[in-house]
Amino acid sequence: MSRTFEEVRExxxxxxxxxxxxxxxxxxxxxxxxxxxxxxxxxxxxxERRVAEIDAGIGxxxxxxxxxxxxxxxxxxxxxxx
Numbered sequence: 001m002s003r004t005f006e007e008v009r010e011x012x013x014x015x016x017x018x019x020x021x022x023x024x025x026x027x028x029x030x031x032x033x034x035x036x037x038x039x040x041x042x043x044x045x046x047x048e049r050r051v052a053e054i055d056a057g058i059g060x061x062x063x064x065x066x067x068x069x070x071x072x073x074x075x076x077x078x079x080x081x082x
Contacts, residue, residue, distance in 0.1 A: 053059030
């Protein structure tokens with residue numbers, strides 16, 4: 001006899017927070033396409049590279065407001081409903 005959703009959920013909720021996090025990630029990934037997973041992997045590598053540059057003192061940081069201001073100047077203000 002297979003277990004019901006509620007039985008599986010109850011067992012999952014008994015896991016430690018760390019285990020639940022891993023399970024949630026695995027379940028999320030199981031619904032994603034190989035292309036989506038590949039893109040996420042590439043972004044993870046890029047973020048790690050940028051953090052390493054910042055930690056090494058060769059990367060630069062820019063306040064978010066400045067980034068938005070530069071993007072709006074370059075591309076113009078667009079509606080969020082576009």
